[in-house]
Amino acid sequence: MNENEKFTHNGNEFEIRTAMIDGRHCVKVFLDNEGVSHTYSVDFETHTDYFAQYQESLIDNLKKIAKSDIENGMYFKK
DSSP, X not given: OEEEEEEEETTEEEEEEEEEETTEEEEEEEETTEXXXXXXXXXXXXXXXXXXHHSOOHHHHHHXXXXXXXXXXXXXXX
16 A cells, blocks of 8 residues: 555554555555554546546545544544
């Protein structure tokens, strides 16, 4: 996965990772290199159409949602 972004919440360092898998832009959150969220995704065509219309990345929005879910305690805890 690429375009990794780290953030700290409740003393834990989480990492948001993005990747292109089977034609979909995917976002997933990791803690200690283990997935702790489900995969958030959008297909390539929808992302392209959205960006053309709003000049905003759906991938960035998925990352914001993933981070917000972690901050609200919605993740698979170890």
